[in-house]
Amino acid sequence: MGWLSLSIWVPIICGALLLLLSREDQAKAVRWLALAASLAGLVVTLPLIAGFDTSTAQMQFVEKALWIERFSIHYHLGLDGLSFWFVPLTAFITVIVVIASWESITERVNQYMGAFLILSGLMVGVFSALDGLLFYVFFEATLIPMYLIIGIWGGPNRIYAAFKFFLYTLLGSLLTLVAVIYLYNQSGGSFDILTWHQLPLSAKEQTLIFFAFFAAFAVKVPMFPVHTWLPDVHVEAPTGGSAVLAAIMLKLGAYGFLRFSLPIAPDAAHEWSWLMITLSLIAVIYVGVVALVQTDMKKLVAYSSVAHMGFVTLGFFMFNEMGMAGGLVQMIAHGFVSGAMFLGIGVLYDRVHSRDIAAYGGVVNTMPKFAAFALLFSMANCGLPATAGFVGEWMVILGAVEYNFWVGVGAATALIFGASYTLWMYKRVYLGPVTNDNVRGLQDLSCREFLVMGVLAVAVLYMGVYPKPFTDVMNVSVAELLKHVATTKLQ
Template identity: 70%
Template structure:
């Protein structure tokens, strides 16, 4: 997006990526009924698979040698205010489009037997949410981005509020209010940018507007309110544990794997390139908040008694790596941060799937209710060990790639910041292994554990697919990194040039 030219496409692949899942979701809502639940689930799975298939040409046809937007679609929409239906992806956004479509298939399969009431509404909400999230990553128009960004709140609010736990109404309201209130200042910033750019909502045009330092700082802080809540950064992270604990398994997977990335992506697409001088000025502030998340929230995760809360807090710590990588302003750190975003989608999603498997059998998330699970569920524990190791950053897994690269970038920036960041490898191992030990090993202290069946064929397939993704990215990260190199370099070059 830093370059002046854009690579147009003769076929609307991005529109298909957005609207195929939305249309499929509406179709499921229209045709699906609880009295024919298998038909409803099958229709949802077909829609999810079709949604993923239309994203594959985005990868196969992507040119990694340019930082220009590719697969561009540009159609006038609200001409009075110069709002355009403007789509495009670059090396930064491409993988998140594919990740969103991939995770949607996993979520549909994960809820196949678990969700028995309002099946059509459940599946339809996730499909529509998938299309809206892809719209966030593909939008090249500021107002279009804002519409997609805010619209994602509605399906997730419904998912938590309808299919969540006992405190689901409280959690869904907290989620909605935190994220909505944070976004209102962003709308003010967008309107200001529209005004100073000569009446344009084109994001690329905003990147090229030269602003004095004071307006840059105000814009940065306005955008920070929305993106920091969404990441979420400390101290505006408190909505996340509640949302995760009350959300159904599929809701937790999508929250962790995709929705947290919307805020991090916003920093890359808006905060850094629009307010580069403010980004440098406030980098110490951002690095400090990131280190607090990495270190302090990692310690908070260790003492959790609820499995979902533990993984939720670990997500805050892992996303601290992401924001840290952005604001140390070197290619190693930024590429590591983007890799961490992708890896976190696989690893945290897999961890919540594992917790969902246990919850479906015992209807408890309390760690103390388990123990000795390996004796009755050896296949499950095999996957649980792998994902826990990845969550701890074990070499050979995707969890290691992002964290290690960010640490190396941090060392290049400042040795002591790199050293503080590296302490997360200790806390990460602590809470991951402590969770694994108490749940999977030791004597069986709860008789209900003895009757827990091992993975079904459907569950084994889901776990195997996630395991392949975690291991493939950990062993051979090149396909992930080569796509983003040029776009990251272009962004850093843009940010390094003062607008003053």
């Protein structure tokens, strides 16, 4: 078992063990054990960071063992520049969520912490799997802990939101299973994803496979028009659930496009790129306008996530290095920024128990430290230079201009809408005089909350000022993927 396996199974095993500590008097010990387990999950990713070779597009840290011999199913793991950063990002966000949930979760603490740790390991498995069926198992298994997190610790309409989340994502994935089985047969009985990349599929086969994968990945991103589940789920999910959903789970769908749709069905990806670009621009522009009229902070940031993920899919389907690398950078940056936005809303909700913008006003007068952090994260959400939110969006806009000037213009409008809805929300919540007794009695950040906000602030600023470590990892793999897609297209 190598470091990659440890990054999957350490949080899963620790999470399962926490489920055994069910007595209420064990809650304090559970919190500390969950923190230790999440830190252990982060520590085992450090050798991956130290040992990754940025000069090659080959899979690294590969582990392969026969799992089910009859069907030639393997426990096959590996990382390249397309998937690498999402492993430490997942472990990092898990640590943050455990700390952020320290006091807000008081019932079934062991189950809550255990569910997040298990979810963390499963998501790392999705990014690491090189066997098609193993990928599908990890991909579908992530639904279970998130379903429980929403359904047990969510808001008043949590059951409705949990069912909507589960049904949307499960129904989309069923077509993906059909595609996986078809590719298994076409490859002579192999579930190896890298082997599937070399299959000589006809135009009709590629189109059907492309849309079969699209059904699962577009819902998970989520792309317009199958994005409607996300705002409802975010509103009802507990703060930690919203943070992980936005920071990591949405990336599973976008990653699927890179690992499956583009390399397996390159001709279909080229043929239908106009549709993907159109849907992405609608998400960027229309959903940005929808965010302007929201009165619920969580719902506003949820629509913001749809718009930002529209940048990701837009970058992938323009078939140039700047756009595709920009999409990947945007995925990482969105993990930091959206996670910080939802955790910030959670800080206010823990005190006032309301997500309505109208319930606040003048928070800067009573929580000046928190208002400063909120301003930084709001600016990053707008795409301010020197923050993580700027780098990916700027790269995608440059790639869009290279692809088509008017597509670039459409993408650039997102910066206007992003600034409009984010800064308007900040103005109404934080600025001006104190308008009600709830705000007048607020206490500023505790040491624990300051730690969470401070660590995320450092991540947002570091990536914005010095994105080179992130882009260096992906450059060679992005170039190799584009070369593969272009070569296949010409044959």
